[in-house]
Amino acid sequence: MLMQMKVNDFLTELASNSPAPGGGSIAALAGALGGALTAMVCRLTVDNNKYAGVQNEIQGILARADELSGSLAKYVDEDTETFNKVMAAYKLPKATDEDKAARSAAIQTAMKNAAVLPLNVAGCCLEVLTLAARVLAIGNTNAASDAAVAGLMAHAGIYGALYNVKINLGSIKDLAFVEDAKAKVEQIIKEDAVLHETLLATAGRVIG
Ligand SMILES: Nc1nc(=O)c2c([nH]1)NC[C@@H]1CN(c3ccc(C(=O)N[C@@H](CCC(=O)O)C(=O)O)cc3)C=[N+]21
Numbered sequence: 001m002l003m004q005m006k007v008n009d010f011l012t013e014l015a016s017n018s019p020a021p022g023g024g025s026i027a028a029l030a031g032a033l034g035g036a037l038t039a040m041v042c043r044l045t046v047d048n049n050k051y052a053g054v055q056n057e058i059q060g061i062l063a064r065a066d067e068l069s070g071s072l073a074k075y076v077d078e079d080t081e082t083f084n085k086v087m088a089a090y091k092l093p094k095a096t097d098e099d100k101a102a103r104s105a106a107i108q109t110a111m112k113n114a115a116v117l118p119l120n121v122a123g124c125c126l127e128v129l130t131l132a133a134r135v136l137a138i139g140n141t142n143a144a145s146d147a148a149v150a151g152l153m154a155h156a157g158i159y160g161a162l163y164n165v166k167i168n169l170g171s172i173k174d175l176a177f178v179e180d181a182k183a184k185v186e187q188i189i190k191e192d193a194v195l196h197e198t199l200l201a202t203a204g205r206v207i208g
Contacts, residue, residue: 024079027160031125034153035069118161125157
C-alpha cells in the first residue's frame with residue numbers, strides 16, 4: 001500500500017531497482033497532489049468577504065477537487081497493482097502451445113487494464129487542471145502560486161499518464177481497442193493544450 005507509506009520511505013522505494021511503483025503511479029500521485037492543492041486554495045477562498053461573489057462556484061470546485069484527489073490517490077496503488085499483473089503475465093510458462101496461448105491472452109488482458117487505468121488517470125487530471133485554472137483566475141490571490149502549482153502537477157499527471165497509455169498500446173493486438181484509446185489520448189492532449197496555455201497566461205497576469 002504505497003499511499004500508507006511515509007513520504008521518505010515512498011521515495012526510497014521509488015528510487016530502488018524494484019519494479020514498482022512505476023511512472024503510472026507517479027502520474028496519478030501528481031494529479032492527486034494537484035487536486036489537494038486546488039482544494040487548499042478553495043478553502044483559503046471560502047468565507048472570505050473579498051471573494052463573496054464567487055462563493056458558490058468555489059464551493060462546487062472544492063467538493064469536486066476533494067473527490068478527484070481521492071480517486072487519484074486510489075489510482076496510485078491501483079496502477080502499481082495493474083502493472084504488476086502485466087509483469088506476472090509475462091512470467092507465465094510458454095513450454096507448450098496451450099501455455100503460449102494462455103500466456104498471450106493473459107498478457108493482452110493485463111495490458112488492456114494497464115492502458116485503461118492511466119487513461120482514467122489522465123481524465124481525472126484534466127478535470128483537476130480545469131479546476132486549478134479556474135481557481136487561479138477567481139480564487140484568493142495570496143494563494144495564486146499554489147493554484148498555479150496545482151495546475152502544473154495536473155498537467156504533468158496528464159502527460160505522464162498518457163505516455164503510459166501509449167507505451168502499453170504498442171503491445172495490444174486488438175486494433176479496435178487501440179484506435180479507440182488513441183482517439184481518447186488525442187482528445188485529452190488537445191484539451192490539455194488549451195487549459196495549460198490558459199493556466200500560464202493567468203499565472204503571468206496574476207503573479208507576474
Ligand atoms: N499503467 C502502467 N503503469 C506503469 O507504471 C507502467 C506502464 N503502465 N507501462 C510501462 C511502464 C514501464 N514500467 C516498468 C516498470 C518496471 C520495470 C522493471 O523493473 N523491469 C525489470 C524486470 C522486473 C521483473 O521482471 O520483475 C527489468 O527490466 O529488469 C520495467 C518497466 C512501468 N510502466
